Structure formats: C-alpha cells, structure tokens
Amino acid sequence: MSRNVYQFAAALASGIVFGFGLSISGMLNPARVQGFLDIFGAWDPSLAFVLGGAVIVAFVGVQAMKRMRRPVLGDRFHLPVNNRIDAPLLIGSALFGLGWGIGGFCPGPAVASLSIGLPQTALFVVAMLAGMTLHDRVWRNRS
Template sequence: MRLVLGFASGLLFGLGLILAGMSNPAKVLNFLDVFGTFDPSLAFVMGGAAVTTFIGYRLAWRRKAPFILSDFQIPTRNDVDAPLLTGAALFGIGWGIGGFCPGPAWTALALAAPGTLVFLPAMLAGMAIATILKNRKPALA
C-alpha cells in the first residue's frame, strides 16, 4: 500500500509540476530574471503550494498518526550550519544556471526538454560527490 500511495503522490506531484510550467527551464529562468524578461506566474504556483501545505499540515496534525506509518517522522535538528548554507547556495546557483530544480528536472526528462540530458547527469554526479565527501573518514594526522 505504501508503494502505491508513494507512486500516486509522485505522479500527482509530477503532473502538477508540468501543468505549472516548472519543467520548462525558460519559464523558470524568466521568473528569476527580475530585471529582464520577468514572468511572475511562478509566484502564484509557489503561493498555491504554500497555502496547500499550510492547510495540509493543519489537517495532518489533527490525526494521531499518518495513514500508513505508526507515527509522524519529524526532523529533530533545527540548527543552521555551514553545510546547510553551502548546500542551499549551490542549489540556488544550479537552479539559476540550469533553470531546473531536481523534481522538475525529472519531469522535464520525460518531456525531452532541452538541457535535461546535461543537467540531470550533472545533478546526479553532484549528489554522488556530496555523499562521498560527507561519508569520507577524516585523514589521521
């Protein structure tokens, strides 16, 4: 059941990204180009997502447990450290250069969007390098 619900959620999310234009890198780059060909339409997508998330969390917190798990899995860390800030900066730079963030990049692959065949392997390589660097053992001095 968990697999079916996960697939359905992913499919709904992907369709939403496509309908919103998030899998079109030109639309995303135009949204980021405030002093050029600015397209504010993605602000409505983000606003709709924020409202939906707000309502969804309010409904979810009324339950004792989620539908398919025994309890809610809530992150316990709330600190802001250098790896978090570095990762956020790299994510933003990559989004600004490529016009994709990870979710829409996968949907754009299915749509054969230009640049996807370059962006996705580079993104996966970056994720692999980050994992290797995070998990490496410090050298003994």
C-alpha cells in the first residue's frame, strides 16, 4: 500500500478517537461549554478536566516527537516558525474566544457535532467555513 493510504488511515483513526473523546466528555453539548465559561453563574468545571487531559496528551506527544528524527508517515515535522505574540494572533484568539463563547463550539467539536443533526450545529459549521474562507482570501491579498 502507498504511504498516502497509511496517512489517510492514521488521520481518520485520529479523528475518530478525537470525536469519540469529545462525545464521551460531553463536549459536543454547547451548554456544557457555555457553563464552563459562566464563571459567575452556574459554573461547570468539567471542561477544565478535559483541557487538562488534552494538555497532558499533547505534552507526551511533543516529548516523543523531540526524540524522533522524522515522523513515521511524513518526511518532516511541520512546526510553527512564528513564535511572536503579534496583533494577528491576538485578534484571531479574541475572535476564536468570542465564537466559542457565543456558539458553544470550537471547530473540532462543531464538526463532530454534525453527527447529532442539530440545525444550529450545521449553521455554526457553515458560518465557520465561510469565515475561514473569507480570512484566507483577505489574508492572501494582504501580502
């Protein structure tokens, strides 16, 4: 089999595990996310545990990556080259946070929630994709 088939299978398996984890943790429910963000009301701390678990898994993965010469299914690692905190990063972070707080979704859970079939989820994903497309077109014309 070709390397692309293995890459596709690994990406699909990773996405399934990610979506399953989101489902088990209840993060496909926007009310749970909004409950976490409601620190002065009926605060729901469960998202903190999900985020903590994600940080631990990412930390272990980065440590393993540092010991590897190259990825198993790729020629090189694709790491960020910009490590500055600049205006585009701050604006993008603020927009991401606003969208997350208003909609109760970030991109991963939004796509995974499409499987539930709620109309507001589909609307959120369409708006998210439109925003991503608009950003790419504006950002590309900026340079």
